Amino acid sequence: MTNERHRPLLEGKKALVSGIANEHSIAYGCAKAFRELGAELAITYTGEKTRTYVEPLVRELGAPIFMPLDVTRPEDIRAVFNEIERQWGQLDLFVHSIAWAPKEDPQGGLLDSSPEGFGQAMDISCHSFVRMARQAARLMKDGGSMFTMSYYGANKVVANYNLMGPVKAALEACARYLAYELGPRHIRVHALSPGPLKTRAGSGLKDFDLLLADAAERAPLGELVDIMDVGFTCAFLATPYARRLSGETMYIDGGVHIMA
Template sequence: MTQLPDGNALAGKRALVLGVANAHSIAYGCARVFHRLGAEIALTYLNEKARPYVEPLARELEAPIFLPCDVQRDGDLDAVFRRIGETWGGLDIALHSVAFAPKQDLQGRLVDSSAEGFTVAMDVSCHSFIRMARLAAPLMPEGGTLLTMSYHGANKVVPNYNLMGPVKAALESAVRYLAYELGKQDIRVHAVSPGPLKTRAASGLKDFDLLLTEAVQRAPIGELVDIDDVGLTAAYLTTPYAAHLTGMTVYVDGGLSIMA
């Protein structure tokens, strides 16, 4: 596991992290690094079934805001931002690590995907980020950073990524347009694109173990990244060190994406 740095690069910052499912989640890796660097953390969990896996993490991160948030359920996302406004009065960082597609559509060919499945995948995995941005922007009067999670399958064909390829491509395009629209408010917007990781969400992909094995063999550094690697990159993008970066898709994949 990547060694986490000590420091206070995010001291005084307030960060919302959407999408923590358990201790193996990319979202948790990001929240852990943010907290380690001094940020105050707000966490959400999907539903009561997920709560027992996320609540201990919220206690570990000393999160004063811990709420359910199903982006498909009317009012949940609004309630989260209403609580942030009431509790903190503002926000510096909002990270979106939410994606879903119905199993049949995810594991089948894109050409066979249903209109309903495609719509659900686009709403949860892409449009919810746009909704998050709309709610976060008023709480960032002095600027801030919006982050979401993508994957190399948005730009190149990754066998068995199927439906999620076009959906993540739409997400990366949304990042660029939001960066343009919110730039005058000093709000920077990025997608972070990790290499293959053993997360619950990724396990739904067909032949995912083969994808992991191939990644180790092909990546120039010869090993997989972990959730803390992703968290460190996300943290960097929220600091003054990245003050003039926006609208980017930043790869954290050990160089896998440069290989033919």
């Protein structure tokens, strides 16, 4: 008989991970960590070009649910959660790792951002978490955990982060308010704040290589984090070991955020 103490901590849990673009994505690190701890996965992709990169990862992870998701289309969000309900009946874990802004807006300063670009960035990078959380919560019948991805630039000025700073600050506030609203339903909500990583999203920032070098130099641990550092932190927060934690912004940056 299997010793209960040696069962994977997330065995039997059902997890939706959105935002995987390729093998370098933070969301992929979260999906790998969840799978290693025993969870079953549903994975989404944005568009056919992205599907080319994500489909091999889905096969590797053995995810039974793999669907397109454009968060600007309400029908896409409904379809994803309806399929989860059809196949699984409920959901335990939800990772939102989606951020986007028109390229010209992050490349310029906040003063130069367009109303349209700022609005799109806020809608896709922030409010889409709220829209998806609403659907996820109705399927978290026995409680659950939700996660979204932020960055240090939400709380301190980071050169060249520009309009994404205010957008991520709003996202962190949304996570706290959702933690408050969903707490009575035993649903915990966290924002994760990784240090700079070599992801497709990060490469869109001006002088991103300088940001990476500066983080590595300033980190008390003396090195950059990787996607699995983020993934295993996310997985830990999803386990019973973190059952009394909610509403946190969890920094995973080798200690960079404590430095002046």
